[in-house]
Amino acid sequence: MGFVSRAFKGRPRDEPRDARLPPGQYLVRDFPVLSAGPTPRTSLAEWTFSIEGEVDETKRWSWEELRKLPSETLTRDIHCVTKWSKLDTTWEGVSVDTLLEGVETAADYVMAFCDGGYTTNLPLEDLTGGKAWIAYAYDGQPLESQHGGPARLLVPHLYFWKSAKWVRGLRLMNEDSPGFWETYGYHMYGDPWLEQRYSGD
Numbered sequence: 001m002g003f004v005s006r007a008f009k010g011r012p013r014d015e016p017r018d019a020r021l022p023p024g025q026y027l028v029r030d031f032p033v034l035s036a037g038p039t040p041r042t043s044l045a046e047w048t049f050s051i052e053g054e055v056d057e058t059k060r061w062s063w064e065e066l067r068k069l070p071s072e073t074l075t076r077d078i079h080c081v082t083k084w085s086k087l088d089t090t091w092e093g094v095s096v097d098t099l100l101e102g103v104e105t106a107a108d109y110v111m112a113f114c115d116g117g118y119t120t121n122l123p124l125e126d127l128t129g130g131k132a133w134i135a136y137a138y139d140g141q142p143l144e145s146q147h148g149g150p151a152r153l154l155v156p157h158l159y160f161w162k163s164a165k166w167v168r169g170l171r172l173m174n175e176d177s178p179g180f181w182e183t184y185g186y187h188m189y190g191d192p193w194l195e196q197r198y199s200g201d
């Protein structure tokens with residue numbers, strides 16, 4: 001009886017938290033760093049962000065131009081395929097919708113590309129409609145280089161490997177094509193709620 005009532009009392013606090021944890025994931029309070037290679041360093045003077053590929057005209061922003069675009073502050077949970085999840089991470093950045101304004105394309109897929117050569121593929125649909133950002137601040141501070149600064153793609157509804165660090169642009173594609181981890185067997189889409197970790201999941 002005592003046990004039952006204690007367990008019951010514990011629930012209101014624990015249940016919403018667990019409901020936010022996708023299958024197979026555990027919570028972390030720190031912010032792990034996962035990089036496939038060394039942290040690249042591009043000076044902000046040389047940095048650009050491009051939208052290219054299957055578009056009428058390539059679009060390109062300098063760092064200063066990007067920072068002048070309307071930005072958003074958002075708080076989201078993030079989920080890494082190596083099974084850690086972090087709740088309520090707060091970011092600031094430019095919505096991909098803002099960057100795609102006026103872009104004419106028939107493409108359905110995107111390859112995000114980065115300094116250092118990392119790539120990751122996503123359906124264009126998953127980057128539009130308020131679901132993705134080019135983030136340049138975390139927790140109210142400029143994004144640390146180890147976490148992808150000066151700017152990273154943030155697509156929190158997919159596994160975090162899709163949130164490309166040091167992102168330099170989006171290449172629009174008519175056909176889906178695997179990026180870096182996808183070539184090594186990670187899932188082409190990567191929905192954490194469906195546990196799409198590896199191809200075949």
Ligand SMILES: Nc1nc2c(c(=O)[nH]1)N[C@H]1C(S)=C(S)[C@@H](COP(=O)(O)O)O[C@H]1N2
Pocket residue numbers: 031032033034035036037080081114115116118146147148160161162163164165166167
């Ligand atoms: N350019 C680049 N982006 C990347 C990676 C990488 O190795 N290089 N790793 C991915 C993976 S597997 C994860 S889990 C997250 C980790 O981001 P973090 O180091 O900020 O936690 O970045 C993703 N984006």
Ligand SMILES: [Mo]
Pocket residue numbers: 034080081082160161
């Ligand atoms: Mo990851």
